[in-house]
Amino acid sequence: xxxxxxxxxxxxxxxxxxxxxxxxxxxxxxxxxxxxxxxxxxxxxxxxxxxxxxxxxxxxxxxxxxxxxxxxxxxxxxxxxxxxxxxxxxxxxxxxxxxxxxxxxxxxxxxxxxxxxxxxxxxxxxxxxxxxxxxxxxxxxxxxxxxxxxxxxxxxxxxxxxxxxxxxxxxxxxxxxxxxxxxxxxxxxxxxxxxxxxxxxxxxxxxxxxxxxxxxxxxxxxxxxxxxxxxxxxxxxxxxxxxxxxxxxxxxxxxxxxxxxxxxxxxxxxxxxxxxxxxxxxxxxxxxxxxxxxxxxxxxxx
Amino acid sequence: xxxxxxxxxxxxxxxxxxxxxxxxxxxxxxxxxxxxxxxxxxxxxxxxxxxxxxxxxxxxxxxxxxxxxxxxxxxxxxxxxxxxxxxxxxxxxxxxxxxxxxxxxxxxxxxxxxxxxxxxxxxxxxxxxxxxxxxxxxxxxxxxxxxxxxxxxxxxxxxxxxxxxxxxxxxxxxxxxxxxxxxxxxxxxxxxxxxxxxxxxxxxxxxxxxxxxxxxxxxxxxxxxxxxxxxxxxxxxxxxxxxxxxxxxxxxxxxxxxxxxxxxxxxxxxxxxxxxxxxxxxxxxxxxxxxxxxxxxxxxxx
Numbered sequence: 062x063x064x065x066x067x068x069x070x071x072x073x074x075x076x077x078x079x080x081x082x083x084x085x086x087x088x089x090x091x092x093x094x095x096x097x098x099x100x101x102x103x104x105x106x107x108x109x110x111x112x113x114x115x116x117x118x119x120x121x122x123x124x125x126x127x128x129x130x131x132x133x134x135x136x137x138x139x140x141x142x143x144x145x146x147x148x149x150x151x152x153x154x155x156x157x158x159x160x161x162x163x164x165x166x167x168x169x170x171x172x173x174x175x176x177x178x179x180x181x182x183x184x185x186x187x188x189x190x191x192x193x194x195x196x197x198x199x200x201x202x203x204x205x206x207x208x209x210x211x212x213x214x215x216x217x218x219x220x221x222x223x224x225x226x227x228x229x230x231x232x233x234x235x236x237x238x239x240x241x242x243x244x245x246x247x248x249x250x251x252x253x254x255x256x257x258x259x260x261x262x263x264x265x266x267x268x269x270x271x272x273x274x275x276x277x278x279x280x281x282x283x284x285x286x287x288x289x290x291x292x293x294x295x296x297x298x299x300x301x302x303x304x305x306x307x308x309x310x311x312x313x314x315x316x317x318x319x320x321x322x323x324x325x326x327x328x329x330x331x332x333x334x335x336x337x338x339x340x341x342x343x344x345x346x347x348x349x350x351x352x353x354x355x356x357x358x359x360x361x362x363x
Numbered sequence: 364x365x366x367x368x369x370x371x372x373x374x375x376x377x378x379x380x381x382x383x384x385x386x387x388x389x390x391x392x393x394x395x396x397x398x399x400x401x402x403x404x405x406x407x408x409x410x411x412x413x414x415x416x417x418x419x420x421x422x423x424x425x426x427x428x429x430x431x432x433x434x435x436x437x438x439x440x441x442x443x444x445x446x447x448x449x450x451x452x453x454x455x456x457x458x459x460x461x462x463x464x465x466x467x468x469x470x471x472x473x474x475x476x477x478x479x480x481x482x483x484x485x486x487x488x489x490x491x492x493x494x495x496x497x498x499x500x501x502x503x504x505x506x507x508x509x510x511x512x513x514x515x516x517x518x519x520x521x522x523x524x525x526x527x528x529x530x531x532x533x534x535x536x537x538x539x540x541x542x543x544x545x546x547x548x549x550x551x552x553x554x555x556x557x558x559x560x561x562x563x564x565x566x567x568x569x570x571x572x573x574x575x576x577x578x579x580x581x582x583x584x585x586x587x588x589x590x591x592x593x594x595x596x597x598x599x600x601x602x603x604x605x606x607x608x609x610x611x612x613x614x615x616x617x618x619x620x621x622x623x624x625x626x627x628x629x630x631x632x633x634x635x636x637x638x639x640x641x642x643x644x645x646x647x648x649x650x651x652x653x654x655x656x657x658x659x660x661x662x663x664x665x
Contacts, residue, residue, distance in 0.1 A: 169489065
């Protein structure tokens with residue numbers, strides 16, 4: 062009569078073909094996914110028992126690992142089944158799921174990465190927010206860092222990978238300055254993105270978001286779709302930090318939290334320092350549509 | 364009467380304060396060293412029971428993790444003891460040792476990396492060579508890739524970290540072209556470095572090696588010291604691919620193999636296609652000095 066899945070309430074991982082409690086989840090030290098950051102990933106959110114844009118995420122994940130010339134041991138149908146099973150076993154209704162391909166190990170002594178057996182792993186934890194409830198109510202303070210995000214001509218930022226050391230150092234810098242998170246710039250000083258989120262400015266009723274050097278974020282795509290639905294103008298553009306400082310509204314968007322207002326960028330207060338009406342309309346529409354099963358795939362057995 | 368360390372012949376890892384066979388070595392999936400490449404490392408070679416430049420490596424390792432604002436749970440003396448113990452337990456006389464600091468885990472749901480407990484781990488495997496004996500005799504064929512190495516203004520390449528996805532893709536590209544390894548270029552198209560090695564050209568008796576955008580490699584430093592000993596001129600310079608194509612000799616250097624000749628760069632045969640005399644002199648001096656205990660620290664009990 063014990064609940065066999067109780068061990069998974071805090072989270073679960075799928076590793077080496079088995080489901081394990083997240084606290085026990087480990088990967089081989091010699092996996093080049095660790096030793097050389099030779100890995101890619103995708104993250105999918107689950108809200109009220111519904112995956113959001115599951116097919117879109119699986120398609121992007123396939124594109125990422127194919128570009129890295131990896132072969133996944135599972136078909137798309139099997140990946141969907143594993144994703145379902147991860148969430149189902151945790152019993153979570155609101156969850157955050159990550160799919161990961163790593164290059165795998167090569168025989169000790171070899172340098173030939175073509176010999177590696179590529180590995181798939183996944184984990185699922187409770188849904189989490191880039192900004193907590195208090196910050197979502199008040200808006201975040203962002204710091205624009207002089208740390209440059211690896212530009213598109215170096216690594217393709219549309220592949221979701223783990224080159225995040227620049228973001229990590231940017232986060233520490235942001236915390237030093239009392240900011241909640243960070244935006245990195247490109248070699249020309251234009252704004253790119255933050256750790257796990259895209260950014261939008263609202264200027265004279267128009268939505269602007271960086272056109273290049275950023276992940277083609279699923280929530281960013283969603284925001285552009287919602288803008289059309291609300292008859293808001295939106296376009297991709299180069300954004301200097303000053304364009305954010307002087308914007309009427311700024312918000313960020315992510316699978317980890319949807320659409321979240323920004324109250325401050327560097328020393329500049331955005332608008333009157335409270336979340337603006339366009340941000341709030343988009344945020345409300347986003348959650349209302351998600352709860353109405355928009356682009357949703359129900360978890361089996363929920 | 365069993366050899367308790369037999370399990371370690373293939374390699375050993377030090378993880379969570381314990382020594383484990385390399386095949387069993389695993390790190391937590393949620394360590395940000397994996398999920399965000401938030402890690403740094405150093406590698407040290409052991410030859411005939413002697414560490415090479417152990418103090419220099421430990422000092423560089425400390426500098427790397429300090430720049431990433433990590434705290435190591437072990438003092439330098441303790442690190443040295445762990446390094447010794449890793450090699451001693453394997454029984455290896457020629458070995459490759461890697462020290463790794465990772466950011467560690469943060470509580471599930473948190474985004475605050477300042478809450479992470481930084482982790483130290485190490486592993487030791489048999490000494491290995493970037494080029495096998497045949498290639499060392501004949502010289503390597505290198506491919507200069509259009510893939511750009513992350514430039515110094517983005518990430519500090521003097522910190523040894525795991526941002527190697529560019530190298531990994533470059534390696535696959537090199538293999539496509541029948542080359543043995545790859546050199547990446549910088550944003551201006553100058554040659555930087557390869558995966559785990561620095562490069563030198565010999566032109567009119569002078570050694571040239573890229574001045575920026577490269578790891579300040581320990582073997583690179585050693586080569587410059589050996590050049591002084593042999594009264595060879597040497598300087599740091601910008602090197603275009605054409606400077607390599609037209610060089611009399613080209614060689615690479617690494618903790619994983621010392622000094623190794625290059626016979627071909629792209630379509631250009633270097634010199635007469637056989638390892639050149641300067642390369643051979645440096646190579647022989649390097650190994651002769653190492654075997655004479657130069658900058659060596661003996662493994663306890665060897």
